[in-house]
Amino acid sequence: MSNLNPNQPILTEPGVYKTVDALISPIDQLNALSKIEAAKLLDSSQSGLYKLFRSCSLAVLNTGNDLDDGKELLERYKDFDISIVQQERGIKLAVKNAPANAFVDDKMIRGISEHLFTVLRDVIYTNDEIKGNPKFNLNSSEGITDAVFHMLRNANLLQPGLDPNLVVCWGGHSINRVEYEYTKEVGYQLGLRSLDICTGCGPGAMKGPMKGATIGHAKQRINNGRYIGITEPGIIAAEAPNPIVNQLAIMPDIEKRLEAFVRLGHGIIVFPGGAGTTEEILYILGILLHPDNKEIPFPLVFTGPESSADYFAHIDSFIGNTLGAEAQSHYKIIVNDSEAVAREMREGIKKVREFRKQSDDAYYFNWQLRISPDLQQPFIPTHENMRNLELHKNQPVNQLAANLRRAFSGIVAGNVKEEGICAIEEFGHFELHGDPEIMHPIDELLASFARDNRMKLPGREYVPCYKVIK
Numbered sequence: 001m002s003n004l005n006p007n008q009p010i011l012t013e014p015g016v017y018k019t020v021d022a023l024i025s026p027i028d029q030l031n032a033l034s035k036i037e038a039a040k041l042l043d044s045s046q047s048g049l050y051k052l053f054r055s056c057s058l059a060v061l062n063t064g065n066d067l068d069d070g071k072e073l074l075e076r077y078k079d080f081d082i083s084i085v086q087q088e089r090g091i092k093l094a095v096k097n098a099p100a101n102a103f104v105d106d107k108m109i110r111g112i113s114e115h116l117f118t119v120l121r122d123v124i125y126t127n128d129e130i131k132g133n134p135k136f137n138l139n140s141s142e143g144i145t146d147a148v149f150h151m152l153r154n155a156n157l158l159q160p161g162l163d164p165n166l167v168v169c170w171g172g173h174s175i176n177r178v179e180y181e182y183t184k185e186v187g188y189q190l191g192l193r194s195l196d197i198c199t200g201c202g203p204g205a206m207k208g209p210m211k212g213a214t215i216g217h218a219k220q221r222i223n224n225g226r227y228i229g230i231t232e233p234g235i236i237a238a239e240a241p242n243p244i245v246n247q248l249a250i251m252p253d254i255e256k257r258l259e260a261f262v263r264l265g266h267g268i269i270v271f272p273g274g275a276g277t278t279e280e281i282l283y284i285l286g287i288l289l290h291p292d293n294k295e296i297p298f299p300l301v302f303t304g305p306e307s308s309a310d311y312f313a314h315i316d317s318f319i320g321n322t323l324g325a326e327a328q329s330h331y332k333i334i335v336n337d338s339e340a341v342a343r344e345m346r347e348g349i350k351k352v353r354e355f356r357k358q359s360d361d362a363y364y365f366n367w368q369l370r371i372s373p374d375l376q377q378p379f380i381p382t383h384e385n386m387r388n389l390e391l392h393k394n395q396p397v398n399q400l401a402a403n404l405r406r407a408f409s410g411i412v413a414g415n416v417k418e419e420g421i422c423a424i425e426e427f428g429h430f431e432l433h434g435d436p437e438i439m440h441p442i443d444e445l446l447a448s449f450a451r452d453n454r455m456k457l458p459g460r461e462y463v464p465c466y467k468v469i470k
Contacts, residue, residue: 017076018100023085024093024108026117052233053123055418056250057082059236060115061095061102063243074418084120093120115241115248118155122250123233126151131252144376148251148259149365155249157228157264158364164266164353166226167345168198170280171205171271172454173239179272182305182338183208186269189342191216191225195349198265200257201229201248202239205271210244228264232257234417235276253378254409258283263366266349267299269341270331272308274454275415278445279408281315283375285323286401288330292370297355299348300331303341314448321441322404323397374402381410381420383427386466391434391442400438407432407442414465415455421465430466443468 058080062073079097093116102112130136130147137143152158167190171183187197187209197213199206210227217225229245232254241248251257258280261268268284270277284300287293302312312333319327334341353363361368379385390403410430413420424430432442449455450464 019077019080019097020100020103020106021096022094022098022103022106022108024095024113024116026091027110027114049124049127053119054080054082056119056123056233056236057095057116058099059240060112060119061099063102063112063115063240093117111243111245115245118248119250122151122155126154127252129154141371141373141376144256145259145263145367145371148256148263151251151256152249152260152264152365155247157247157249159226160362160364162363164349164356164363165194166196166198166228166265167209167349168261168265168268169205169209169271170200170261170268170273170277172273172277173200173202173204173206174274174454175204175272176307176453178305178307180204180208182303182308182336183271184212185338186271186303186341187212188216189338190345191218191222192220193342193346194220194222195342195346196226196228198226198228198230198261200235200239201231201241201245203242205273205277206239207242207244208271209269210242214244230257230260230264234413234419254279255376255378259371259376262287262298262369262371264364265366266352267345268301269345270300270302272304272311272454274449275408275411275446278315278318279405279412281319282401282405282408285319285327285330286375286398286405287369287371289323289327289398289401290370290372291398296369297348297351298369299345299352301341301344302331302333303338304335306336309335311448311452311454314445318441318445322438323401326397327401372398372402374399375405379406379409381406381413381423381430383423383430386410386430387433389432389434391432391438393435393437404438404442411446411466424465429464431469432466433469439468 055074058073058077077097077099081096083094085092085094102108130151131138136147138147169183169187183205190197190209191213197210199209206229213225213227226247227244228247228249229241230249230251231239231241232251234254236250249260251260262284270281288298288300302315304311312335316328316333332344334344356363359368386407389407391407393400410420414424414430432439446455446466446468455464
């Protein structure tokens with residue numbers, strides 16, 4: 001039996017990676033475009049969007065490999081190129097010097113091919129239709145939500161004929177083996193209860209629930225299970241779509257990605273993670289703490305194996321010390337009981353269904369949930385913006401949650417996003433300033449993540465990208 005690790009890139013010699021050139025045809029999508037539509041895509045791909053299109057495409061082609069550094073990935077395959085070829089019968093994608101792992105016997109793996117055309121659809125087509133369309137006011141809360149709806153509809157993720165059954169799972173992409181196995185157990189129990197899975201589409205806690213759910217669905221003879229992945233360009237290299245994802249959407253920024261999760265899903269499970277998972281927790285708490293959402297049911301469960309009990313104790317303490325008891329009342333912590341987690345989520349989703357039925361809200365898109373602009377407007381984590389964050393308690397608690405979310409978003413950018421990594425290399429650490437009663441819990445939580453290797457990135461030692469100024 002071969003000892004070859006399929007997740008490792010194929011080396012022809014030290015430092016030289018095997019690549020493939022190919023012409024790829026669309027399978028189920030974008031295979032019937034008019035000449036005008038194809039020409040528009042061709043023009044867009046050759047404009048300022050090309051860099052974004054190329055980096056997202058390379059990340060998809062790198063699916064399954066351990067490398068999660070976007071900057072290093074681009075350097076490793078610096079000769080990679082992708083272009084749109086217009087033909088009478090539609091379009092094809094021409095790739096040059098693509099990672100060889102994306103191919104079997106010189107033919108691209110079908111799932112990777114599907115994801116590659118998703119990049120074309122979302123990064124270029126959706127960008128033109130949403131950002132360049134005066135019908136969407138991206139400076140207003142309603143306009144942003146409307147844009148998120150149209151992007152999800154364009155990705156065919158809105159299914160009007162289904163009862164609520166979609167569970168969003170958040171957690172780290174580099175969790176340990178015990179935690180990963182537990183995410184599969186939870187996914188299995190969810191699958192047995194006919195619940196579908198939506199994650200950030202990457203490895204670790206994003207892959208495990210999907211993998212477990214496939215077995216639960218198989219036992220229940222469910223052959224149309226949905227394994228939805230939602231990502232965004234800045235983080236796709238660190239969390240490339242895992243092979244189980246059968247529906248993928250690439251949102252234009254982290255804020256629209258997060259809104260897509262809560263508009264599309266009917267409940268959220270949070271597994272252990274690091275700064276990115278904390279950002280997600282703060283985002284959903286910022287929504288649930290808004291006074292307008294007080295009566296809207298939305299099940300939220302934090303869970304992990306017995307070995308993760310201290311992790312959730314730190315998270316719970318951090319939330320209590322910064323946002324208070326009201327925030328703690330919006331979630332339930334269940335340790336080492338996958339069946340209890342699945343039952344809790346199933347019962348919570350029943351309440352969601354009943355509420356939406358009574359209020360005549362759609363099952364497939366959570367229109368009634370109020371999301372404030374400070375959770376919707378893109379936050380650019382420059383050194384100045386990070387330094388000027390308002391991290392104090394003299395503000396509404398939901399607004400404090402939004403500002404804390406921005407702080408952790410900046411740390412994620414400094415960890416894994418190309419522009420964030422470059423900014424840290426050029427200007428040094430991000431600085432976080434605020435009241436001691438806020439800064440001390442932040443410092444303690446981040447220190448606990450570092451001690452437990454939750455800030456460590458596979459293949460390289462973690463070096464903090466931030467300083468907490470108390």
